[in-house]
Amino acid sequence: MRKALLISMTTVFLFTGSSIGADAPISEDTQVCIDCHASLHPNIIAGWKKSLHSKVTPAQGLEKGTLKRRVSLIKPLETLANNVVGCAECHMMNGKKHKDTFEHNGYDIHIVVTPRDCATCHPTEVGQYEKNLMSQAYGNLQNNPVFRSLADSINGIQSFKDMKVSYKAPDDHTNADSCLFCHGTFIDIKGTETRDTVEGEMEFPILSGWPNQGVGRVNPDGSKGSCSACHARHRFSIEMARKPNTCSECHKGPDVPAYGVYSVSKHGNIYSTLGGQWNFDSVPWTVGQDFSAPTCATCHVSLLVSEEEEVLAERTHQMNDRIPWRIFGLIYAHPHPKSSDTTIIKNKAGLPLPTELTGEPVAGYLIDEKEQIKRKKGMQKICLSCHGRSWVDGHFARLENTIKTTNEMTLTGTEILLTAWNKGAAKGLDQKDSIFNETIEKRWVEQWLFYANSTRFASAMAGADYGVFANGRWYMSKNIQEMLDWMKIRIEKANK
């Protein structure tokens, strides 16, 4: 009944100019969506109209040569091949498998479009992304007791009573607004609600953990991740994904200051000052012709070719293919984990950490030296587009030295902390207490999570400030003294 009404409305809208031009083969279902939603949410439709999705059908996309192709399916599902990719093509895809699918004007619609939906046309990218740690970012945090305890110490409300402070467990809204904003939430369906709409009363599902576009979002269809974390809806612009601001949404804070480092690097400077003249849309992406200095995507994601179409780097949504080390220390920098699911890792002490508390890598779960060298060579091939061999070798020698020295400075902090626990200045592992709830423990976290990480990112991407005074070595050095001061005063007190 409603469907009939909508179809008759469509006709009206067609004549008032609100629908898409006749050239683009839009599916009838999508046109029905547009007819109402163009006025309800004008910029959703406007954004989509500017997207490639609204202009090219999967069949047309497949006709392009291997290097130019943006779809990775060999042959598109027949029903989808010859219409552009519109509302219905994504929000009705795999419908029955979505817990958030609901009946809407006679259609089965789901709210949350997932990597599994995108995989209909982009299966290679989705498959690669499953090997990316980010796809597991929800579980790697929430299902790891150590990291979960860290998150709880940040997000839990503290209350003061009888000269003591105690921590409450954080609520779901806070978690979703804090760590899980980037890591991704677990989206669940909490029932339905009735809303008054321009079409009268309608039923909608109530989602928990929504909105969210975190990289490891757990979706109502069981899939993990959110393509719109980087490919913002509803334009899904490759230009946007290739610009560093996209990465900066999550990689700018003191724990992972990649964007800040980039922005003060020579690469970032060239991008900022000359990037306005570059071509961010072309596939493949031609070094020297389309762009003159790397953005994040250049080294970590994009398909790069030379002017002679020699492939300099394959496109990868795994993103760690060219990353030998995980310089984001947890607690120490270490060879990159083999599996994107890091909850499977256990060190000798039984802790779910990729290194011992004293820094030794938990080798079985991490890539070996051979794989490290292979990844390093892959990265260096990109470097060599603009730099000579001795430049590149010198750069990597420094980075590996920085990994070593920052791990040493983390170890010094850890040794002070272990002594503080041992001598009764603080309560930690031995006392079965949280290792994140006291001042010295929080300073220890800053030693590796802020200062050692910042120094390593600065070294890796040549943004020196972040390795010195901007949360770098200056703070690593000062923090050791402050941890020592804190401990010594409390040990003296305990000994009286």
Add this chain to the structure above:
Amino acid sequence: MRKALLISMTTVFLFTGSSIGADAPISEDTQVCIDCHASLHPNIIAGWKKSLHSKVTPAQGLEKGTLKRRVSLIKPLETLANNVVGCAECHMMNGKKHKDTFEHNGYDIHIVVTPRDCATCHPTEVGQYEKNLMSQAYGNLQNNPVFRSLADSINGIQSFKDMKVSYKAPDDHTNADSCLFCHGTFIDIKGTETRDTVEGEMEFPILSGWPNQGVGRVNPDGSKGSCSACHARHRFSIEMARKPNTCSECHKGPDVPAYGVYSVSKHGNIYSTLGGQWNFDSVPWTVGQDFSAPTCATCHVSLLVSEEEEVLAERTHQMNDRIPWRIFGLIYAHPHPKSSDTTIIKNKAGLPLPTELTGEPVAGYLIDEKEQIKRKKGMQKICLSCHGRSWVDGHFARLENTIKTTNEMTLTGTEILLTAWNKGAAKGLDQKDSIFNETIEKRWVEQWLFYANSTRFASAMAGADYGVFANGRWYMSKNIQEMLDWMKIRIEKANK
């Protein structure tokens, strides 16, 4: 005599190309200004030449339709109607009422152009701005004993003697260079001085508190504010006012990190990566057509329409029309104040604060729930241009939870501080001492002014970093432990 000389110079300049072309009806007075000042201060004239002020007369501006109009006067003063808005039109406006008016080559000129001058053509905007807290930013700081005491503790020089540190009152230059740079100075006339100029010796007024473009500047004509805070002279570009960098001049620091939050939000990313293609000049501003994601102005100031010219948001220089909460906590986040003059507020303890020291809102001076809902709905109408209902509802539910939890974490800090005062670890309200001059007090300030504020801005504008590690919950949590440590050591000492 000088006037005669200048007019003869004008003729010369006209023939050497330095004056404005014949098309633009420039007043004779303005042409006289230009003839000298074009070479004395070339970019003042060059900037103005690029402005709309130099190209459109008020009469022409009024001919535009209601939505397109940038002037709000029904009918312009006759003498001004048919010349473009040049030097004389602003710097000679309402001349006699300006304390800084001086005789200059036969003209009565004032240096400081004020909102009252601008109101000649833009009365609606100036009227709205009077309801904006920013218009009272000078008095709200300087005439509130609590905030003034905070400012003095920041700007006053400390000196060390006999193992003690004492604070001096800050000097005027420091105040003007510090808090009042953004809040606005009080501009006064301190006499006159004679200067050697290209025209020989001339008299000029000596201004104190100058230069300044602060939002609550107290002007020599008694008006408050400075339109050039956002509409930078002498171009007065709407493009500039609509871009977030304008707001960042004052809203980037740790106390109010709105710009930082925006820049790591999805909105900020879309602006940074795709904004180069948008139209920032058009009035009204059409969602989807002119721009694809909000800047600060979009949600808080600009007249927004859909492609069908449905008004989605009215232009407002009150700016708080769509803001239910004041998330900038002083000391706690609270419903927005009713009056832009907040010095009238008194809490139960007699302090000029919008909440009690323990967080309860001082209801009488703050908007009620009905007004809060109205403002929220106004904001959400803009959100719905790009987002569905459940997205928007979910976002606001989280924000309101964040307001609650950050207020709780502020309360915990306050309780520790009150205990420190009570137990003699520090001196505060009961001891009639400054509540901002000791370490624990300064940490308490950081709890609400830096960390709780940052967390709330991050929640309001979805820039997660600033709610976690970048001055967010991590620091709120750590700071509580540090306040506790500081207090406990001093209570122990006091008890010995």
Add this chain to the structure above:
Amino acid sequence: MRKALLISMTTVFLFTGSSIGADAPISEDTQVCIDCHASLHPNIIAGWKKSLHSKVTPAQGLEKGTLKRRVSLIKPLETLANNVVGCAECHMMNGKKHKDTFEHNGYDIHIVVTPRDCATCHPTEVGQYEKNLMSQAYGNLQNNPVFRSLADSINGIQSFKDMKVSYKAPDDHTNADSCLFCHGTFIDIKGTETRDTVEGEMEFPILSGWPNQGVGRVNPDGSKGSCSACHARHRFSIEMARKPNTCSECHKGPDVPAYGVYSVSKHGNIYSTLGGQWNFDSVPWTVGQDFSAPTCATCHVSLLVSEEEEVLAERTHQMNDRIPWRIFGLIYAHPHPKSSDTTIIKNKAGLPLPTELTGEPVAGYLIDEKEQIKRKKGMQKICLSCHGRSWVDGHFARLENTIKTTNEMTLTGTEILLTAWNKGAAKGLDQKDSIFNETIEKRWVEQWLFYANSTRFASAMAGADYGVFANGRWYMSKNIQEMLDWMKIRIEKANK
């Protein structure tokens, strides 16, 4: 033999389109370089192709009028005059004087192009740069025992043993990755290595301290500096050097937050919002026509003219010609040093510092008041392009007051530190201990290096945040209390 092979390869490449078009008179030597390196390092050649170096010969450059000229040699060396400036023209220049020169396919090539090479065509700029403190940045840090000790306390690994922390001397890689990244490394030749290349086995020199583009790099030919610090290779774009991002590579951290300050200033806002419409390429640079607000280069480097071609500021690579004060306090702000080599300075206490430990300037080594006034007037001439006299005077009065007050706040910190040393709370000068290795000493460093500097940069360039809450007066004020707390607890302990 190899040379012959390469020349025959050249012929092949010429016909496959990889060489440069016939119009540009490229030297035969450069063409040989390009023929191989275009595919080995495609973006080096692509960048150069976009540069002016690849399009204009020195002889053509010299034909331009004085204001438009970018080369400063009166008459170019004959052998170089009539080819564009390519690979060979720079990497074979002054070859025999370079320690890193090596035989490469029959040519004498050096890897590191130095200011002395650039001086072949740009001698005036290189000469000016020698008077710039930056050219001595390596020695001014490494050869000054006080600053070297500071650097060692930052970069040296600390280890914990027997309840004590000790510092090791930092390794060379760390120094190069930290302070010397911006200051410049000392580049030396450590031998040679054989590499497998597409041309078979070849010998290359092994460089230490490489890569580096620091401003005071000590080069294998004995010269100091790196023009590519600002004029990034191989495009050498004046647009890039004129945009503030170039300066931000080194001037963004908490010690010297010039870029951050600029970005929240009105100037920075105008650049960010309207700069996309400016002309950054023209020489000379015309105020009002080419640009509407200053970038770093505008006030400190570029040749500025009015539309009537009146010179408003001379081009200078000395950069301090218009800087009366050194607001980067070491330890206090002071009149600018006379010599770019600051290691010659000794204060009365025999320390290599431009002021006494209590702030008095070491007059003999610093410019006198007359020179200060001259420099100030030079700067103010630029200010007056956009601002009136009372605006400019007011601005500088405030800046000079800020220099005074921040020096006072530094002195207060110093007095606390001296007392801490004197009373045995810490070990310093009298105890012949490092003055940078304990917590209170590190806080003292932050007082002047971070907070006082930030406040002064904020005042100088009107970016208020950085003078208040963003590492400004707020932290200066809080830090004094924290230094006092730290000292008092330890004196009490010592007195027990």
